[in-house]
Amino acid sequence: MLDKVNLDVKLSKEDFKEITQQMESSFGAIQRELRQKGIPSIILIEGWDTAGKGTLLNHLLLNLDPRGYWVHNITKSTREEKLHPYLWRFWNKLPGYGDIAFFNHSWYWPIVLEAQKEGWGTNKIRSELEEILTFERHLVEDGNLLIKIFLHISKKEQKKRFEKLSKDPAFQWRAKGKNKELLKEYEDLYKIINFILKETNKDIAPWYVIPATDDRYCISEAGKILLSCWKNIIKNGLNIPSYTLASRETDPLKDINLTQSVSHENYNEILPKLQKELRKLQSICFKERIPVVIIFEGWDAGGKGGAIKRLVSELDPRGYEVIPIGAPQGEEKRHHHLWRFWRALPKAGHFTIYDRSWYGRVLVERIEGFAKPQDWMRGYSEINEFEMQLAKWGAIIIKFWMHISPEEQLRRFEERQSNPNKKWKITEEDWRNREKWKEYEEALSDMIDRTSTIYAPWTIVEGNDKLFARLKVLLIVIKTIKKYLNSKK
Numbered sequence: 001m002l003d004k005v006n007l008d009v010k011l012s013k014e015d016f017k018e019i020t021q022q023m024e025s026s027f028g029a030i031q032r033e034l035r036q037k038g039i040p041s042i043i044l045i046e047g048w049d050t051a052g053k054g055t056l057l058n059h060l061l062l063n064l065d066p067r068g069y070w071v072h073n074i075t076k077s078t079r080e081e082k083l084h085p086y087l088w089r090f091w092n093k094l095p096g097y098g099d100i101a102f103f104n105h106s107w108y109w110p111i112v113l114e115a116q117k118e119g120w121g122t123n124k125i126r127s128e129l130e131e132i133l134t135f136e137r138h139l140v141e142d143g144n145l146l147i148k149i150f151l152h153i154s155k156k157e158q159k160k161r162f163e164k165l166s167k168d169p170a171f172q173w174r175a176k177g178k179n180k181e182l183l184k185e186y187e188d189l190y191k192i193i194n195f196i197l198k199e200t201n202k203d204i205a206p207w208y209v210i211p212a213t214d215d216r217y218c219i220s221e222a223g224k225i226l227l228s229c230w231k232n233i234i235k236n237g238l239n240i241p242s243y244t245l246a247s248r249e250t251d252p253l254k255d256i257n258l259t260q261s262v263s264h265e266n267y268n269e270i271l272p273k274l275q276k277e278l279r280k281l282q283s284i285c286f287k288e289r290i291p292v293v294i295i296f297e298g299w300d301a302g303g304k305g306g307a308i309k310r311l312v313s314e315l316d317p318r319g320y321e322v323i324p325i326g327a328p329q330g331e332e333k334r335h336h337h338l339w340r341f342w343r344a345l346p347k348a349g350h351f352t353i354y355d356r357s358w359y360g361r362v363l364v365e366r367i368e369g370f371a372k373p374q375d376w377m378r379g380y381s382e383i384n385e386f387e388m389q390l391a392k393w394g395a396i397i398i399k400f401w402m403h404i405s406p407e408e409q410l411r412r413f414e415e416r417q418s419n420p421n422k423k424w425k426i427t428e429e430d431w432r433n434r435e436k437w438k439e440y441e442e443a444l445s446d447m448i449d450r451t452s453t454i455y456a457p458w459t460i461v462e463g464n465d466k467l468f469a470r471l472k473v474l475l476i477v478i479k480t481i482k483k484y485l486n487s488k489k
Contacts, residue, residue, distance in 0.1 A: 020219070027227075044103045045102060047153075069100040074105040094339060096334030129200060149225065153213055252452070253441065263467075267467040286349040289348040294351065295354045296308060296354065296357075298461075302409075311474060
């Protein structure tokens, strides 16, 4: 892509003035319309060092209301960012619906530098780009407008600009150290950048490569690109592919034996042993920097709270967090449905236990109509890809469905209703959801069938007997962590 760019193009002062006047008169009105329609814009300004990214950003932002945009300068990862998946910091910087986010460098530039430093071949680079392409597809299918701009200059022009910077006391620091080293490595970086641009130039998010030798031409071209993309999405919307559900391949609830139980005597003997064993495994995971993600889903009154309490009671509280998940609130509603879960991922070496999770997308949001059919049907692949990224990062993923019979649920509801100390646990919504048991059962079967994977399988916990369920949860967590640790030896 870079080899087809004419780096000698220039723009006259008169033409530049005309285009910048158009930007000045149009940007504000378009920004207001984007906000009104709830369309978020993500604009990547990538390019060579000294290519003029800062100058371009300054001109573009002059025409926008600063209350509706954010600028993110992407530099080296912080210590906190290194303890999370690669894309974690970028999920944290996404704009809300109707807002605009500019990225000065983005999720691409660290890949470029790492590939050059480590001498990655094309297969390795392509593998690293898979998560980025999935990330971008998730954003676009959620309604984000993603505009990717690369500012291109020649090695000769870059050298000229470095020399100019080195003579100016205010900017000499930019011409020293790593930036100067990058000039020496221009040819290697050129090959890597060109390959990445070709691999990630997709219809849903194409690259716009702008010759940046002449500042006026660069600024005007970028402005025209933004105007064109914004006007097009306002008029036509995004061309998002439709999703359909294939027939379910299995009946995961068919042979569940809910009569399984354990005596109080055996329970009291086994429970403390399992808890102590899990405490030791927690220490090993912390030492080895292995994150553990544990998800609890289940019927209302299915025993999630009791199982979680026994799971964490002997753990070091400095190394785990229990996160109760309810309906999205406030800022959560202004982002992709996975945004709040990306933000709540554990650090490497820590446990995070979710009391309900991202599976609400294909359960309650499906049944109650909180998500459109296309959104919850797309949710299965989004969730699988999300969990695959966690597994690739090195996380252990353990998913429980706490299963009880309708009769046992009714018994527990009535017990809560009559017990002053437990009455707070029962709500009108619980009774209303019970009337939709068959609908939830169908959605549950779809969920388990479509999202039980090799890297993140579901475990159905027979929960009519609470003691049996609590022991099974502990046993599965211990077994899964041990299996993972043994695989790394």
